[in-house]
Amino acid sequence: MMSLQHNSVPLVTVFKNLTNIGVAFGDYFFFGTKVDLLIIVSFVLILIGATFSADKDTSTSSQGLLWMILNCVATAGYILYMKFATKTIDLSKFGMVFYNNILCILFLFPVTLLNGEIRLFMNTKAFHSFDFCWKLIFAGFVGFFLNFASLNCVSTTSPTTFAIVGSLNRIPIIILGWYLFDADISSETWFFITVSLLGGFTYSYAKLQSGKENVTETIDVPTDSNWKNQINRGVKVIFIVLLLSICNFSLMPSMPQLLEYKGISSNRKEFHSTKIIATWVLSNQGNKARDTVNYAYYVDIAQALNANEQVSVCDGSIEHCFNQSKVIQENFGDMVVLTPIINHEIFSNGIQGISKAADKLASDINNIFRNYSLEMGPRVSVIAMVNKAYQSLDDKMDALLTPFEKLRTMPHFSLIATTWSPHAANFSKRFDVPFIYVPFGVRNDIFKLTSKFVPFEERTCDVFLRWDTNHEKYELREEIHHTLVGKTGLNSSDIIVSAPTHFLTLPEYLTEIAKCKMSITTIGMPNHLDLLGTRYYEIMASGTSLLLAQRPHSKEAQDAQKNLGMEDGITIVEFSQVDDLLAKIRYFIKNTKEAYKIIDNAQKITEYNTWEQRAQRIIRGILENMK
Numbered sequence: 001m002m003s004l005q006h007n008s009v010p011l012v013t014v015f016k017n018l019t020n021i022g023v024a025f026g027d028y029f030f031f032g033t034k035v036d037l038l039i040i041v042s043f044v045l046i047l048i049g050a051t052f053s054a055d056k057d058t059s060t061s062s063q064g065l066l067w068m069i070l071n072c073v074a075t076a077g078y079i080l081y082m083k084f085a086t087k088t089i090d091l092s093k094f095g096m097v098f099y100n101n102i103l104c105i106l107f108l109f110p111v112t113l114l115n116g117e118i119r120l121f122m123n124t125k126a127f128h129s130f131d132f133c134w135k136l137i138f139a140g141f142v143g144f145f146l147n148f149a150s151l152n153c154v155s156t157t158s159p160t161t162f163a164i165v166g167s168l169n170r171i172p173i174i175i176l177g178w179y180l181f182d183a184d185i186s187s188e189t190w191f192f193i194t195v196s197l198l199g200g201f202t203y204s205y206a207k208l209q210s211g212k213e214n215v216t217e218t219i220d221v222p223t224d225s226n227w228k229n230q231i232n233r234g235v236k237v238i239f240i241v242l243l244l245s246i247c248n249f250s251l252m253p254s255m256p257q258l259l260e261y262k263g264i265s266s267n268r269k270e271f272h273s274t275k276i277i278a279t280w281v282l283s284n285q286g287n288k289a290r291d292t293v294n295y296a297y298y299v300d301i302a303q304a305l306n307a308n309e310q311v312s313v314c315d316g317s318i319e320h321c322f323n324q325s326k327v328i329q330e331n332f333g334d335m336v337v338l339t340p341i342i343n344h345e346i347f348s349n350g351i352q353g354i355s356k357a358a359d360k361l362a363s364d365i366n367n368i369f370r371n372y373s374l375e376m377g378p379r380v381s382v383i384a385m386v387n388k389a390y391q392s393l394d395d396k397m398d399a400l401l402t403p404f405e406k407l408r409t410m411p412h413f414s415l416i417a418t419t420w421s422p423h424a425a426n427f428s429k430r431f432d433v434p435f436i437y438v439p440f441g442v443r444n445d446i447f448k449l450t451s452k453f454v455p456f457e458e459r460t461c462d463v464f465l466r467w468d469t470n471h472e473k474y475e476l477r478e479e480i481h482h483t484l485v486g487k488t489g490l491n492s493s494d495i496i497v498s499a500p501t502h503f504l505t506l507p508e509y510l511t512e513i514a515k516c517k518m519s520i521t522t523i524g525m526p527n528h529l530d531l532l533g534t535r536y537y538e539i540m541a542s543g544t545s546l547l548l549a550q551r552p553h554s555k556e557a558q559d560a561q562k563n564l565g566m567e568d569g570i571t572i573v574e575f576s577q578v579d580d581l582l583a584k585i586r587y588f589i590k591n592t593k594e595a596y597k598i599i600d601n602a603q604k605i606t607e608y609n610t611w612e613q614r615a616q617r618i619i620r621g622i623l624e625n626m627k
Contacts (some may be wrong), residue, residue, distance in 0.1 A: 436621035
């Protein structure tokens with residue numbers, strides 16, 4: 001448990017597979033089990049599968065590394081000692097399991113007492129229900145026989161085989177989790193799961209071959225006549241271990257209260273049963289202030305969050321909204337998290353505005369927590385929608401974090417930030433606050449313009465651009481504007497440009513997109529924030545105009561574009577410099593079929609880039625980071 005608290009689950013999985021190598025070494029050193037080349041190959045395959053399937057989330061700390069090493073040493077030592085005990089202690093397997101569990105009580109009871117878990121159990125009504133009790137008893141029943149099967153597996157085969165089985169049982173568990181909990185598993189992860197499975201089959205084949213050669217894993221070497229019986233017995237025991245492991249795992253979603261208290265991240269189907277009571281913290285006290293902000297994307301993300309079925313919007317004081325959350329939980333039994341949302345608007349109003357809003361909010365939440373013990377306090381997750389991160393971000397975050405310093409030590413309080421920038425992971429490390437990357441999105445009901453599509457040769461302009469040319473924020477825009485609009489520098493006289501200077505109404509903006517063959521956009525503050533602005537998604541959604549986009553420099557921006565479906569030559573066309581841009585404009589004016597194909601591909605992926613998808617990303621971030 002301590003390893004899971006300080007390390008990501010994928011990293012724990014990788015270290016668990018490294019434990020197999022330690023077990024194999026101990027098996028060879030203490031029991032003389034031969035390690036063939038094919039067995040080593042199987043270890044490598046399993047380790048590669050685990051490592052690469054986890055490479056997107058292998059966060060740790062020095063404390064986490066220490067606990068993980070202790071975990072691996074203890075696991076390897078326990079497996080090796082089981083083999084020794086089953087061969088040297090004159091006690092039945094049932095007796096071994098019984099005393100093993102009795103001895104555990106001597107060690108676990110003082111820990112539960114010190115952690116306050118006994119008091120929590122006595123004071124939590126959910127733990128006293130019939131539903132929870134019978135599932136807990138059944139889990140203990142399955143766990144007992146899992147221990148029994150494990151001892152038989154080690155005595156019949158070897159510590160190495162038992163460790164390999166322990167690695168392979170994660171495969172059906174992952175598949176079961178994918179099926180039951182709707183967890184995302186990428187094609188890459190499926191591939192490396194298959195690699196791990198191949199490693200398991202390779203190990204099984206190696207052991208069968210070694211069995212034929214009378215080289216066995218057990219201390220008592222069987223004769224030619226009984227090696228098949230030993231293997232058959234081993235296979236049966238291994239199957240029982242796998243079955244019991246999966247059965248034990250399947251009980252986990254039935255005990256959400258226990259899992260939440262332990263700090264284990266809930267699965268997605270549990271997420272769906274959690275209700276978010278959202279209240280918007282605004283500098284303007286009007287209830288409709290969230291609908292009157294200056295920028296359309298503020299309204300779009302707010303409306304998408306408000307419309308989500310998991311979110312219930314509360315207009316009123318923090319105390320009023322907290323009372324509403326209690327009523328919902330008492331009446332429906334759902335898990336409820338009160339979520340005050342510090343709107344983008346506040347982050348646009350300077351340091352004093354942020355400090356004032358954060359002070360008031362922290363004071364209101366403190367008043368609620370005063371009425372509860374630490375263990376029984378309500379769940380509160382504050383969301384700060386960070387805006388204008390390029391302006392005094394350190395000062396803004398200091399103004400936000402200072403009032404919540406004490407609250408952040410509370411067991412059920414979380415402070416989470418959102419950012420438009422793909423550098424969210426860097427911000428998380430920098431400010432010690434979970435940052436959720438929320439890309440801009442699009443409203444397909446507005447920007448889907450396929451009914452207005454006309455062939456390129458019938459259009460009145462080649463390129464549309466309308467943007468802020470501030471060179472401190474956008475490195476290429478000024479040069480592009482001078483070249484295409486001012487007709488200075490590189491020759492662009494053959495390219496027809498539409499570049500209106502007045503503020504465009506929405507109908508005017510849509511007309512410009514539809515009438516021009518291509519539209520240009522660039523990255524906001526490249527290498528610093530790497531903002532992929534709303535223009536990206538709006539042009540792609542149109543189904544009429546080809547998007548010409550600046551090629552990103554940083555890995556964060558490159559990964560963000562790839563994950564959002566923006567691929568050069570497939571859904572967008574990238575350029576690096578102005579001469580590169582001009583060449584591609586001229587190319588696609590002539591090669592219309594290629595342009596049409598990219599336009600069509602771009603529109604298809606915008607269903608994954610809607611504001612509703614962005615709202616769901618925020619909700620998932622709240623639930624994954626709440627305490």
